[in-house]
Amino acid sequence: MMPTTKPIALPGESLLRARGIGVRRDDRQILASVDIEVHAGEVLALVGPNGAGKSTLLSVLAGDLHAEHGTVELLGRGIQTYRPLELARRRAVLTQSNAVSFPFRVIEIVSMGRSPWLRVSDLADDQKAIVQAIEATDIEHLLHRRFTSLSGGEQARVSLARVLAQTTPIVFLDEPTAALDLRHQEDVMRLSRTLASEGRAVVVVVHDLSLAAAYANRIALLHDGRLDAVGTPHDVMTAERVGRVYGLDVQIHHLGPDARPIVLPVRD
Template sequence: MSTAYEIRGVTCRLGGRVIVRDVDLDVHHGEVLALVGPNGAGKSTLLGALTGDVPVERGEVRLGGRPLGQWSAADLARTRAVLLQANQVSFPFTVREVVEMGRSPWVGRTSAAEDDAAIAEAIERTDIAHLLDRPFTALSGGEKARASLARVLAQQTDVVLLDEPTAALDLRHQEEVLVVARSLAAAGRAVVVVLHDLSLAAARADRIAIVDDGRIVSVGEPADVLTPERVEQVYGIEVHVLPAPDGHPLVVPHRERSDTASD
């Protein structure tokens, strides 16, 4: 697999505090890489360093072998697409218009037919055809997340960066989002996704990077990374790691049984 991102010794500071510390990581085309870790660990900040939206105090991020700072905004927009946690739109655009925004970086470079095909595919993949004429501002959190993902997919970039794309979604749509991520990787794209659900990450990611206190404490295949000892050390909770029917690790918190006596 070719390398999309090379991250070397990256440190990021926000609000006077170091959030990401001396991170080394490679991201490859053809894979889904999941960033997991407790709240405040630095996952979203690390993703922001990849997007170019979070300044790097020390170290370097390279995209396609070139330092990120040497990329123009237009070239970045045609190379990497970003889904942020906050799906905000300031004006009451319709869902269709929001999805169409994903084609903005390609204005003058593609035909109307190519744009229409990309938009139609994104709408189908995210199951939002019934929402297209509704104002984006009137949607539920989950509906906004799916519409925003459709915009990202319509952008048709080689790199896709997703920050907690399943946070507001029901069980079915959580699975569908990660199935989409897998299909993007199967087509040769590099996908980085921030997730909280360790079992979902184990089922759908090729590799998992655990982030704790701004550092990557482990990176590798899910079965190698998600050991009970490591999860307990990072999250501060005892867990069982069980084999799911599909063979992937299933991470379940240990719960003390509480029996209620009745007269």
């Protein structure tokens, strides 16, 4: 484990606790009375149909958005009481849009992930975090390219590397697999598992239910701004529940040694 990521909490301990979260926007209830906890050492997948409130919930949990109702506590303290720099040392966020305004080189972008640790960590720690992030995201061959010249998938991986270099106890990933090919999708999810095994918590928004079920310790299923279910993939991914929430008949198969659920639409 990296020296800069000394476990703040023991595996299983609660890092983040949200109670009664409610968000309204333009007379529409985006989120209503959502209770959720994030534990050290787990991958928590947020799933749900388009417009269910996944990204909004992620913003609230990451401290970007202040919910009108409810409280969010990060490591026992209200998340709104943290200064931006304190927050940056505790949680990292991979957003959906990662455009860069000027043609920075890839290595410069990844190094930016270390900026919250400027003047508090050794150069050696910085180097190590950057090298590990680069290896984990398979971008060594891109380091001296300009970010603006990369393909969408490559940009996504470089941005992920930047987020990893931040070495925070909590990592939020908003649709990290959206622009990626099959192999890199699996890589990212496997990486989430590795982070969790180091004692960090990963909260990830995914659309592919089978992918979520294969890698997440717990799945939170959102439906119309409410938490429909939260629990292990086995408990949450039932044909009845997925069918009802998505409005589509599905069949659930179980594959592999630990019989993770695979969700397939019922097709004629």
